[in-house]
Amino acid sequence: MVDFHSHILPNVDHGAASLDISIQMLNAAKKAGVTKIVATPHFYSHKDSLHSFLERRSTAITELRNYIAENSSIGIDIICGAEVALGHKLLSHDLKQLTIEGTNAILIEMPMFDHWQSWMFDMLYEIESRFSLTVILAHVDRYGKEKAERLLDMGFLAQINAESLVRGSFGEKRRMRSFCKNGAIHLIGSDAHDISERTYTDLILASKKLPRALLSYFEENALDILAN
Numbered sequence: 077m078v079d080f081h082s083h084i085l086p087n088v089d090h091g092a093a094s095l096d097i098s099i100q101m102l103n104a105a106k107k108a109g110v111t112k113i114v115a116t117p118h119f120y121s122h123k124d125s126l127h128s129f130l131e132r133r134s135t136a137i138t139e140l141r142n143y144i145a146e147n148s149s150i151g152i153d154i155i156c157g158a159e160v161a162l163g164h165k166l167l168s169h170d171l172k173q174l175t176i177e178g179t180n181a182i183l184i185e186m187p188m189f190d191h192w193q194s195w196m197f198d199m200l201y202e203i204e205s206r207f208s209l210t211v212i213l214a215h216v217d218r219y220g221k222e223k224a225e226r227l228l229d230m231g232f233l234a235q236i237n238a239e240s241l242v243r244g245s246f247g248e249k250r251r252m253r254s255f256c257k258n259g260a261i262h263l264i265g266s267d268a269h270d271i272s273e274r275t276y277t278d279l280i281l282a283s284k285k286l287p288r289a290l291l292s293y294f295e296e297n298a299l300d301i302l303a304n
């Protein structure tokens with residue numbers, strides 16, 4: 077399985093707070109059958125500098141990859157990425173530096189405001205046209221029914237958190253699975269931050285409970301994106 081959204085890198089954002097936590101997250105991911113993790117620490121353009129973010133991320137990824145190289149039984153590749161928050165200052169940055177490693181794809185998080193404004197939707201298209209990137213919408217399940225439907229209608233690639241497929245109400249799970257079945261949602265992620273609250277538990281559950289065909293669909297989409 078490819079975990080397409082994880083805050084496993086140590087000391088970059090409010091995800092893993094130490095290498096030890098990252099290692100425990102790796103071991104949990106292994107239980108879900110994860111072989112690749114797209115590491116997506118938060119980048120907030122309104123309060124972080126791109127240079128500082130990239131430096132922190134580079135230190136963290138080296139640290140984690142060194143541990144994995146010395147412990148070959150882990151068997152998980154870490155792919156460098158970011159969860160990029162949409163915001164007014166975003167387009168002033170060179171967004172090509174925030175793509176998922178080896179691809180032209182960028183994981184974008186929409187604001188958690190009550191009301192979305194039209195500039196936010198315009199910016200999604202602008203990210204694609206100005207920087208020649210492919211937008212992947214992060215955790216479309218977290219915005220509520222109306223917003224999720226509006227986003228999915230726009231036709232971008234979309235990632236869903238495992239939580240909504242295994243832990244939501246019956247109706248919610250059915251609705252989200254039908255989006256996946258209809259090809260509106262393409263990727264699954266843990267969005268794991270730690271080992272106590274936002275953990276790998278739901279991805280482990282998803283690996284056991286979701287239909288094989290759906291898990292294969294997520295895997296194939298992830299591998300296609302990472303191969304380009």
Ligand SMILES: [Fe+2]
Pocket residue numbers: 081083159267
């Ligand atoms: Fe996240």
